[in-house]
Amino acid sequence: MGRSVVINKTTPAAETGGYYCDVCDCVVKDSINFLDHINGKNHQRNMGMSMKVKRSTLDDVKERFKLKLAEKEYEKKQKNMEEILGDVYEEEAKMNDYKKEKKAEQRKRKLIESLPEEEELDPELKAMMGFGGFGTSKKK
Incomplete structure (x- = not known):
């Protein structure tokens, strides 16, 4: 910030203004064009990805359905296990509370x-002597 840099034709592409793509060794001036470049054919080809879509066969689709069904069953089992563990933790907490109360x-x-049983003095006698008992006057 606050400094100027002189850019000429001999300046490396990585040091010029804009976004630099090191895969394609090119500079793009703004973010929209950079995203277009990243999603473009040339960049994808340089990354080693083909732009062709594989045609699925019936066996591929069946295998995919089996995989998804197995994932759903696994998630259902996990959910049941979490519910069971939650119930167990709840019961343990209740038992701990019960033990503490006990x-x-x-x-x-x-x-x-x-506590020793105090012999009760007559309230009139206590009042006349000026005290209520031999216990502490502090409140707990």
């Missing part, structure tokens, strides 16, 4: 059982 429930039960 453990949490057991912890609560053990915590409740391990």
Whole structure:
């Protein structure tokens, strides 16, 4: 950007302005002409591709149908396998959640059982003494 280059007849084709095709060793000035060149006969011939269309036989068509049918069956099996795996993962997640809930429930039960039973004082007596209990005043 911001520089000038002098191009004359002795400048290599790859360094001149435009799009350079290294297969055909030519320069095309704009993108539309470059695409026309890429899809053209000369470029395709230089790439080693023939422009002739092969005539299909009945056996070729039958073989192609068999191939497509086999692909569809394979995709169907893959889809079924993915559904089964999805169901298995769902069940595992449910079981893990159930186990976590069960453990949490057991912890609560053990915590409740391990707490010593406080002898309840008369609420009037507590109010008169100015406290509600010997526990902590922090909220969890």
